[in-house]
Amino acid sequence: MNRTLAALTVLAALVVTAPAFAQYNQAAGTSVPTAAQEVVTTDQEGRTVTKTVHRKVESDSFGNAQGNKYDLAVDGAFEGQTITVIQLYTGGGFDFELPRKALKEKGFSVYRWHNGAPPAKALAAALKKSNQLWIISGDRQHLGPDHLAVIKEFFDAGHGLYLWGDNAPYTGDANYIARALFDVHMDEAVYKTATNVVTLQKETGQPGFVPNHLITTGLEFLYEGHTIPALYADGKLEPLIQGSDGILVAALYDKNGRRAIVDTGFTRLYINWDTAGTGRYVKNAAAWLANVERFGDKVAATR
Numbered sequence: 001m002n003r004t005l006a007a008l009t010v011l012a013a014l015v016v017t018a019p020a021f022a023q024y025n026q027a028a029g030t031s032v033p034t035a036a037q038e039v040v041t042t043d044q045e046g047r048t049v050t051k052t053v054h055r056k057v058e059s060d061s062f063g064n065a066q067g068n069k070y071d072l073a074v075d076g077a078f079e080g081q082t083i084t085v086i087q088l089y090t091g092g093g094f095d096f097e098l099p100r101k102a103l104k105e106k107g108f109s110v111y112r113w114h115n116g117a118p119p120a121k122a123l124a125a126a127l128k129k130s131n132q133l134w135i136i137s138g139d140r141q142h143l144g145p146d147h148l149a150v151i152k153e154f155f156d157a158g159h160g161l162y163l164w165g166d167n168a169p170y171t172g173d174a175n176y177i178a179r180a181l182f183d184v185h186m187d188e189a190v191y192k193t194a195t196n197v198v199t200l201q202k203e204t205g206q207p208g209f210v211p212n213h214l215i216t217t218g219l220e221f222l223y224e225g226h227t228i229p230a231l232y233a234d235g236k237l238e239p240l241i242q243g244s245d246g247i248l249v250a251a252l253y254d255k256n257g258r259r260a261i262v263d264t265g266f267t268r269l270y271i272n273w274d275t276a277g278t279g280r281y282v283k284n285a286a287a288w289l290a291n292v293e294r295f296g297d298k299v300a301a302t303r
Helices: 003-014 097-105 120-127 145-156 172-182 278-289 292-298
Strands: 034-042 048-056 082-087 109-114 132-136 160-164 185-193 197-199 221-223 227-232 238-242 248-255 258-263
Touching: 082 120, 097 109, 097 278, 120 145, 132 145, 132 172, 145 160, 145 172, 145 258, 160 172, 160 278, 172 185, 172 258, 221 278, 227 248, 258 278
Parallel strands: 082 109, 082 132, 132 160, 160 258
Antiparallel strands: 034 048, 185 227, 197 221, 238 248, 248 258
């Protein structure tokens, strides 16, 4: 069974169970979207027969479904929602403008601190107006116990959390929070220079990413990042992206109405942005972390 057929087979099994929310596109939870098409043929007796077949939709130059209607969320669905970003690495021209522009398509605005952590009280005030928090690690740990208490309270209330690290030494704050909340960590000593594109997993644990998850809606091909340390989740998080050499790149937490992603490749946010799938992945991840399933119209515009 080839990769596309395997993905479509899984899709067929999920059609009746995929969540249906007005803020999500019809393709939600489908990595390989198809469209119905009528085909006119002639049977053995010469009669004209019209059949409906489902074929893959048009792809972009990297092989992913082309067009925003194959993202997880409808454009503008999260108008008025804010993503707070603590960006502690800004080297290489990383100004967060590419992710900001992509997130704006779905309605998210971005409130960002960079090159230093805000006081815990300022963070708490910002998070009262925020939908989710993204933390991008710098070359040392900036956050402390007061910040952790604020972040834990925010996360425990059901708000999304995205922890980003990269190769040594850029794991400090991601590891600090990930260890405290999930007892997982990134290993600075085990990393690789990547730059590969991974595809849908055929089997759990193989290189690639999980097919037909809400985050992987409309994705068959995804750039894994420039430099990637290994993430050790030890069964405490669900694997999402397995690197081309087998190390775990990203994993997620989805329990008791709480959602988080831990990711070892923040280079995807600014290096080779126009490579396979990055913009869609970022939009999908934010839409998933918004947790419409828990909060409904409190976090997403009514459609």
